[in-house]
Amino acid sequence: MKTRHIAVFSALAAVLVGAIVLGAQDARIEIIKGDRPVIAVADMHGSGAAQQYMDQFNKTLWDELDNTGQLRLAPKTSYPLEVPQQPSDFKPPALFSIWTRPPVGANYLAFGYTAVQDNQILLYGFFFNLGQPSVQSAQVFGNRYYGALSNDGAKKVAREFAADILRQLGIATLSGTKIYFASDRTGGSPIKEIWSMDYDGSNQKQLTRYGSSTSQPAVSADGKLFAFMTYAGGNPQIRIHTADTSRRQTFVNPVSSAVATPEFTPDGKNILFAATVDGWLQLMMAGIDGGGMRRISNVRAIEVSPRVNPKTGSDLLFISGRSGHQQLWRMNLDGTDREMLTTGEGDVANPSWSPDGHHIAFCWTRGYEPGNFNIFVMDIADRKYVQLTSNSGRNENPWWAPDGVHLVFSSMRGRVTQLYTMLADGTNVKQLTTQGNNIQPVWAKGIE
Amino acid sequence: MNIRTLSAAVFAATLLLAAAGCKKKVAASAPPPPPPKVEEPPPPPPKPQPPRIDTFAAEPATLERGQSSTLRWTVANATNMSIDQGVGAIQANGTRQVSPGNSTTYTLTASGSGGMDTRSVTVTVNAPPPPPPPKPKPTVTISSADMLSREAQDIYFDYDMSDLRADAVRSAMANAELLKRIFAQDPNFSVLIEGHCDERGSAEYNLGLGDRRATSLKDYYVQQGLPANRIRTISYGKERPQCTDANEACYQRNRRDHMSAGQ
Numbered sequence: 001m002k003t004r005h006i007a008v009f010s011a012l013a014a015v016l017v018g019a020i021v022l023g024a025q026d027a028r029i030e031i032i033k034g035d036r037p038v039i040a041v042a043d044m045h046g047s048g049a050a051q052q053y054m055d056q057f058n059k060t061l062w063d064e065l066d067n068t069g070q071l072r073l074a075p076k077t078s079y080p081l082e083v084p085q086q087p088s089d090f091k092p093p094a095l096f097s098i099w100t101r102p103p104v105g106a107n108y109l110a111f112g113y114t115a116v117q118d119n120q121i122l123l124y125g126f127f128f129n130l131g132q133p134s135v136q137s138a139q140v141f142g143n144r145y146y147g148a149l150s151n152d153g154a155k156k157v158a159r160e161f162a163a164d165i166l167r168q169l170g171i172a173t174l175s176g177t178k179i180y181f182a183s184d185r186t187g188g189s190p191i192k193e194i195w196s197m198d199y200d201g202s203n204q205k206q207l208t209r210y211g212s213s214t215s216q217p218a219v220s221a222d223g224k225l226f227a228f229m230t231y232a233g234g235n236p237q238i239r240i241h242t243a244d245t246s247r248r249q250t251f252v253n254p255v256s257s258a259v260a261t262p263e264f265t266p267d268g269k270n271i272l273f274a275a276t277v278d279g280w281l282q283l284m285m286a287g288i289d290g291g292g293m294r295r296i297s298n299v300r301a302i303e304v305s306p307r308v309n310p311k312t313g314s315d316l317l318f319i320s321g322r323s324g325h326q327q328l329w330r331m332n333l334d335g336t337d338r339e340m341l342t343t344g345e346g347d348v349a350n351p352s353w354s355p356d357g358h359h360i361a362f363c364w365t366r367g368y369e370p371g372n373f374n375i376f377v378m379d380i381a382d383r384k385y386v387q388l389t390s391n392s393g394r395n396e397n398p399w400w401a402p403d404g405v406h407l408v409f410s411s412m413r414g415r416v417t418q419l420y421t422m423l424a425d426g427t428n429v430k431q432l433t434t435q436g437n438n439i440q441p442v443w444a445k446g447i448e
Numbered sequence: 449m450n451i452r453t454l455s456a457a458v459f460a461a462t463l464l465l466a467a468a469g470c471k472k473k474v475a476a477s478a479p480p481p482p483p484p485k486v487e488e489p490p491p492p493p494p495k496p497q498p499p500r501i502d503t504f505a506a507e508p509a510t511l512e513r514g515q516s517s518t519l520r521w522t523v524a525n526a527t528n529m530s531i532d533q534g535v536g537a538i539q540a541n542g543t544r545q546v547s548p549g550n551s552t553t554y555t556l557t558a559s560g561s562g563g564m565d566t567r568s569v570t571v572t573v574n575a576p577p578p579p580p581p582p583k584p585k586p587t588v589t590i591s592s593a594d595m596l597s598r599e600a601q602d603i604y605f606d607y608d609m610s611d612l613r614a615d616a617v618r619s620a621m622a623n624a625e626l627l628k629r630i631f632a633q634d635p636n637f638s639v640l641i642e643g644h645c646d647e648r649g650s651a652e653y654n655l656g657l658g659d660r661r662a663t664s665l666k667d668y669y670v671q672q673g674l675p676a677n678r679i680r681t682i683s684y685g686k687e688r689p690q691c692t693d694a695n696e697a698c699y700q701r702n703r704r705d706h707m708s709a710g711q
Binding site: 189190213215216231234235236257258260261274276279280281302304305319321325326347349350363370371373396439440 | 607608646647648649650651652653655656657659660662663664667680681682683684687688694
């Protein structure tokens with residue numbers, strides 16, 4: 001079942017479906033499909049000692065499915081009083097009708113129960129397609145899941161069950177992904193450190209302790225290394241740490257007044273960054289120990305934020321001031337085929353590729369005063385773009401989630417900047433952070 | 449001879465002529481009546497003497513502000529005497545100390561029944577000489593870093609620009625002279641140029657922009673003959689703003705180069 005499709009409608013179609021037509025362009029980029037399946041997720045019970053962990057379990061299962069943004073979860077208040085615990089609970093002739101008719105109106109049902117076995121929590125998890133005529137044909141799968149007899153164990157089996165459901169529906173899960181970011185919560189501006197958290201804002205951890213302005217995190221494709229910029233040594237320099245223990249790795253910086261905006265190549269072998277050469281920040285590439293350095297751009301303009309196409313590995317987005325104010329550009333890794341992707345209006349910053357390489361998220365002041373950034377998404381094929389945020393503060397640092405349909409971004413609403421996620425159509429906005437100021441999120445797959 | 453004597457003589461002569469003529473004539477005529485007695489006029493009143501200022505002088509006539517001069521005068525035949533400029537009524541002979549703030553002409557007026565007399569004297573007041581130049585600061589009591597932080601001027605830029613404006617060139621010129629003095633007196637001193645930006649650009653781009661701003665000032669100093677190896681640059685982008693208000697006045701304060709002592 002194809003649950004994700006991306007379509008760009010013409011102006012006429014956009015008007016016909018009543019979509020909001022944004023900006024001067026008569027375009028609409030649709031990344032989130034409109035007719036999302038409805039799934040009912042019945043609260044489960046546990047026998048014996050397992051019951052005490054079921055609140056954690058039920059909440060985790062619900063959130064894991066809901067946070068994808070690509071399912072509609074039927075509200076629990078609409079469910080029948082008696083919920084099935086195993087397939088044999090469905091009796092003809094009623095069968096699934098109480099679930100498929102209003103008010104539930106579900107296409108799918110997740111149900112089951114837990115018990116204690118060998119001092120572990122055991123989940124029997126079933127997933128039914130309610131459009132089928134019999135119990136046998138309706139069962140998409142029925143699996144057993146084991147975890148520690150604890151809240152963490154309950155969370156683990158819930159996530160695994162949710163992951164199987166999402167896999168069946170062709171929906172990528174965000175479970176296990178990590179968001180790296182810079183936060184000033186420990187020292188106050190300008191002191192910042194690199195932190196990480198789970199995709200839903202839980203499990204926030206401080207990774208660096210330089211007591212300096214440390215920001216601009218980047219994460220390798222395998223999730224094992226993260227790079228960043230820090231003033232810890234005086235002038236801005238890049239450092240690389242391991243993701244698991246945050247141990248510093250060797251990286252030899254070029255002799256330069258500023259080295260910043262690191263980015264790993266998709267193969268993990270090289271690192272791109274900006275370094276000042278002859279008074280201008282220029283794009284450079286080197287091995288991840290800093291060896292074999294070479295210059296990619298050679299222009300009397302500021303160039304920062306190289307972002308390599310994750311699909312091709314051979315072209316990159318970057319921000320350049322060569323046409324005047326900062327704009328979004330693309331070129332090949334060897335410096336050829338440079339092209340400006342934005343119109344030259346306003347200031348552009350923080351490009352991010354969608355995982356499939358088809359779309360770009362970035363922030364732009366187009367249509368606003370300098371500094372009033374909003375999040376935009378562009379279809380790289382035809383360069384049509386849509387504006388996702390408006391009238392909600394200063395929005396920057398969009399970064400595409402590994403599922404291809406979410407974005408994480410920073411938003412200054414009032415005096416502080418916090419991190420939020422949203423679907424790539426601008427809906428389903430959720431705040432992830434609350435302490436201090438938090439900026440420059442990078443959404444990475446977990447450590448493989 | 450007074451009138452009465454003269455009249456008696458005239459009368460005697462007339463009498464002599466009449467006796468000689470009578471020899472021929474036997475019968476003599478009656479004598480004329482005496483002339484009317486002449487009334488003697490009262491003597492005229494004595495004429496009054498006019499007032500007279502004999503002396504009116506200021507000693508000294510030229511002085512410096514804050515000093516005083518003595519007015520000295522002698523006046524005769526006057527009943528009312530005064531000096532203007534606030535001195536007021538005076539006696540016929542006297543002195544008075546005055547301390548005018550500026551050059552002043554004093555006029556003495558003396559009047560009486562015989563008339564009036566005036567006389568003026570000018571006291572010239574010179575501005576005091578300018579104070580002596582401050583004593584040169586002994587170099588041991590002020591460090592080069594203090595000199596830099598006291599005298600160096602911040603250099604301001606336009607939005608998203610890194611070239612030196614006309615006002616920036618004037619400030620940079622003064623800074624270059626300052627650095628020449630500091631470098632000359634302190635051979636180990638180096639300077640750090642910090643480039644800063646306002647909050648509106650992105651953090652990443654502003655790092656480059658602050659770097660540009662620091663570099664363009666360094667380039668200017670090197671053109672002015674300062675040694676490049678004693679001038680370091682650093683960009684703080686928008687990390688260290690002077691103010692955080694969302695208005696042009698604050699933005700301008702943050703779009704700057706600032707100099708501090710290098711390590």
